[in-house]
Amino acid sequence: MGLNGIPLIKPGDDIPKIIFNALKSNNITLKDGDIILIAQTIISKSLGRIINLKDITPSKRANEIYQKITPKAKDFGIPIKSPELIQAILDESIEIIKSEHVLITETKHGFVCANAGIDKSNIEGETNVTLLPEDSDLEADNIRKDLRELTNKNVAVIITDSFGRPFRIGAVGVALGVSGIVPIIDKRGDKDLFGYELQSTIIGQIDNLSSAAQLLMGESDEGRPVIIIRGYVFQLSENASINLILREKSLDLFRTKNILRTRRSYKLEFAPKIVDKKIIEECIELARWAPSAHNSQQWRYIIMDKGKNREKLLNRMNKKLRDDLEKDGKSEEFIKNKINRTRENFLGAPFLILLCLDKKDIEVYSNSERAQNEYILGVQSISASATYLLLAFEMKNIAACWYCAPLFSQKIVKEVLKLPESFIPMAFFTAGYPIKSLKAPKRKDLNEIIFNL
Numbered sequence: 001m002g003l004n005g006i007p008l009i010k011p012g013d014d015i016p017k018i019i020f021n022a023l024k025s026n027n028i029t030l031k032d033g034d035i036i037l038i039a040q041t042i043i044s045k046s047l048g049r050i051i052n053l054k055d056i057t058p059s060k061r062a063n064e065i066y067q068k069i070t071p072k073a074k075d076f077g078i079p080i081k082s083p084e085l086i087q088a089i090l091d092e093s094i095e096i097i098k099s100e101h102v103l104i105t106e107t108k109h110g111f112v113c114a115n116a117g118i119d120k121s122n123i124e125g126e127t128n129v130t131l132l133p134e135d136s137d138l139e140a141d142n143i144r145k146d147l148r149e150l151t152n153k154n155v156a157v158i159i160t161d162s163f164g165r166p167f168r169i170g171a172v173g174v175a176l177g178v179s180g181i182v183p184i185i186d187k188r189g190d191k192d193l194f195g196y197e198l199q200s201t202i203i204g205q206i207d208n209l210s211s212a213a214q215l216l217m218g219e220s221d222e223g224r225p226v227i228i229i230r231g232y233v234f235q236l237s238e239n240a241s242i243n244l245i246l247r248e249k250s251l252d253l254f255r256t257k258n259i260l261r262t263r264r265s266y267k268l269e270f271a272p273k274i275v276d277k278k279i280i281e282e283c284i285e286l287a288r289w290a291p292s293a294h295n296s297q298q299w300r301y302i303i304m305d306k307g308k309n310r311e312k313l314l315n316r317m318n319k320k321l322r323d324d325l326e327k328d329g330k331s332e333e334f335i336k337n338k339i340n341r342t343r344e345n346f347l348g349a350p351f352l353i354l355l356c357l358d359k360k361d362i363e364v365y366s367n368s369e370r371a372q373n374e375y376i377l378g379v380q381s382i383s384a385s386a387t388y389l390l391l392a393f394e395m396k397n398i399a400a401c402w403y404c405a406p407l408f409s410q411k412i413v414k415e416v417l418k419l420p421e422s423f424i425p426m427a428f429f430t431a432g433y434p435i436k437s438l439k440a441p442k443r444k445d446l447n448e449i450i451f452n453l
């Protein structure tokens, strides 16, 4: 049943009272077990969750996103988002999931949807938009309590919105907040028609109800933001929360992080969690798909787990480091700090990987300039593979860092690890699970690195 005659909502309006009055004018008496579905827009308006885009100053990032998505949106015939709207979306989001012709983000509540749920429709004022309520569960709880006081009936309340879907056309109703009804029905363990035990069936109860209500609410000017569902049998719940419906990130197969941006050089302590050597090998397997000059694949990776070899190698390398720094005239304090840090970094990491350049894979020329260039090509090629390696680690949530130390102790590394003569030690990579996330260091502005001729 749709409630007709709900007035335009203003900040501060009492939604339960408005629903109560509308029930009366629609000649509807609430019954225990009714489900009241309320469009998010009126909740947001009553809470004053309205902003005027004119009051927003877009950041550099918002402008960059604007430049990126606008041509694509034009190609797809999708409305153009202003930098101000993009900024408002960023302000409401914790992560951008996709910025292509549309802008899909994860909101502060954990919802993944277009435009962080910011809505331009059904609100007066050209540049006014509504933001999602900060806590829709709380709003649903409050409305349910107030309606119980006003009507003496125990109902369930769902606050709804409509979200587009990744694999199908057409927005459907979804729940943003809930009170009195469990969000999902876990059918696992029940029997199907033929007596087989259901292994994975979980029914999105409140989203299904929201979708049904959406059909009556309408999306445009129908103005029926409150719907009552009667006769649907459900289990009352006093501690329902929308959080039960949000899929854990680790189980979200479709979430891709932009590893090119999220990868960081991790130089801190690692978590005690054990890293399976297979993961390290899988990452090296990916690193070999890097491009290389003449497809020579000059890279060799030596995996060192924690053990005596590492300790011995580090002691020798640090002795040389001390000599080098003393020759440079560095203070004892500086030297001690540097050596301690090196020990912590290289001995503390669950895995230490040495990258070597194999001279055997470098083409030999008698012309010294040509030979030098072939060497550079080798270095460039193994660097490409090293970058792939770091990205592969990032993909598998392994923290890592590239260190140049072996370059300065090539002889020692070769001796201690008894490497083949043709191997040239080039870099170390530490790898393990992180305990902290890192802030990205600043990058140069694009106009410093791009030259258009």
Ligand SMILES: Cc1cc2nc3c(=O)[nH]c(=O)nc-3n(C[C@H](O)[C@H](O)[C@H](O)COP(=O)(O)O)c2cc1C
Residues within 6 Å of the ligand: 263, 264, 265, 266, 267, 401, 402, 403, 404, 405, 440, 441
């Ligand atoms: C060739 C190369 C050598 C590096 N050597 C070291 C090193 O010896 N010590 C260190 O702390 N970081 C080293 N790094 C990591 C850089 O400091 C790091 O990539 C840079 O600060 C940018 O940070 P980000 O990787 O988190 O974006 C090296 C990186 C590269 C590419």
